[in-house]
Amino acid sequence: MCGRMHDNHCHDRPLQRCGCSGSRIERFIEPCLLLLLLEKPAHGYDLMERLKEFGFDGENQDPGVVYRNLRRLEDEGMVRSEWDTSGPGPARRLYEVTSEGKELLRAWVEVIRQNIATLKSFSERYDALGDLQ
């Protein structure tokens, strides 16, 4: 999502206002990781690529954010991992979702649907302003 505001949105506001902070859904990366891993177990480097499909800022996806989230999810028992030394290149940690993680994703989906409703209602309320816009 990142949802970094485009330059033409920034007007004269201080630059830091444009740094992705205008639209991010907090911790949205968490359900994205869980969904991707449910679709197909994977390692972090791979997930970094696949996250782009959810609208996260493509060019510079931050590895720090991805790995720290995976670690936290593992600490909380939402995913589990094991080292995978097969295949070329350095060893990678293969993650899969636990049943607790599935439940968490289910909860997230409820919240996300609630958010869709809230945002739609906001959008309609804006349209209702008519001339005031």
Added chain:
Amino acid sequence: MCGRMHDNHCHDRPLQRCGCSGSRIERFIEPCLLLLLLEKPAHGYDLMERLKEFGFDGENQDPGVVYRNLRRLEDEGMVRSEWDTSGPGPARRLYEVTSEGKELLRAWVEVIRQNIATLKSFSERYDALGDLQ
């Protein structure tokens, strides 16, 4: 929105995970304030009440967050205010939206619509999991 996860979502996760941090849209209060003020100029205490209409946690709406956001918006020229000593009770600051603020709201609405699309696509992708859910 707050979107505080209900208790039944929390399972065994540490409590702090339930503190509204699972679903908040970052800075969503900003476009809400702008929209409310466009509908009708108002003071902070009044806005605190009206914010509930957007799904912000009803019971304990935080005055600190509201007033600080209003101040920041004013520093940035998105709203302007003047003291209003008419009416009963202590003096209140009456806010109204500037033309810059209108533009910012327009930008926010674009971002919000993009977010709706992203969340919908996530929700559909989750449904497509089928048995894996």
Added chain:
DNA sequence: GATTCTATATGCATTAGACATATAGATGAT
């Protein structure tokens, strides 16, 4: 005049995340 209500404001701590950097094994080039 003491308490309560309305209204605004500040202090402190936590958290997510942006950005930079570190580590290390594997692969490829000269």
Added chain:
DNA sequence: ATCATCTATATGTCTAATGCATATAGAATC
């Protein structure tokens, strides 16, 4: 072989947003 590059994971630091607690002060009420 050794040096650079690529793949993959990991940590350090700083800032912005905000939850929670508390402060201030004038008005209204008892």
